Amino acid sequence: MTDTTKQDRVLIFDTTLRDGEQSPGATMTHAEKIEIAGLLDEMGVDIIEAGFPIASEGDFAAVSEIAKLSKNSVICGLARAQLGDIDRCWDAVKHAAQPRIHTFIGTSPLHRAIPNLTMDEMAERIHETVTHARNLCDNVQWSPMDATRTELDYLYRTVEIAIKAGATTINIPDTVGYTAPRESADLIRKLLENVPGADEIIFATHCHNDLGMATANSLAAVEAGARQIECTINGLGERAGNTALEEVVMAMKVRNDIMPYQTGVDSTKLMNISRRVATVSGFAVQFNKAIVGKNAFAHESGI
16 A cells, blocks of 8 residues: 555645636636635635636625635735735735735747847746736746747746746746647656755646646646646636646545555545536536546446
């Protein structure tokens, strides 16, 4: 039997209420967001990304109330690399017993062109905004959006800047679901080996399912050294969705012989929250969906 007392802990970061709700048509009411956050908190999710506070008054109000009501989970808000965004985010999450600010900027050539910043200008923006976030909150997460399509040397440079500015978690997003498992693992290994201070912070993985590899990419990143998985209930999310929380949690639990990692999630609560998220989001779970689908444990054969 595997000795679970000596296993590495993998943090589960749920973004159903932020990235999941970005699915067109998946809008939840204020009361539904509070309910889902309560279920996530009870289930043992480590970090709940409750929303994008500057996006709307409704998002700000929901994040703020979730922060006040949370009992166990870290409550996180998302902010662009702008001082106003970060201030608004802090105003929403500061009521939590364990608040986190998550700030991001797109670092790939395509995303650098959107704000029309040079590499040096973006590096300065990262330093300024992460420093500002850390001056407000001890728990700061930074993401280089579209990291998997960012030049490797520049990714090293920006991650090092964010760590030196005070980021405690570095999240590596596969923003367009382009990466394969071997690449996902290789990128985490390279960051751990080549970025000064990388061994002092937590690396996270945030995968999209456009090529059907989000779960595999997330687990490959964990095997390479990532210790936080960003995911959603039922894999809810824009386009083809995000990494499914229930899949990575159960994969590590059932195949603990080859993936000897622990999470704090109570797997007996997965089916209930899956059904509630399906109901409130209006996104039904496909019958043959792994772990939580209606037919996941049914079998019929003419053989």
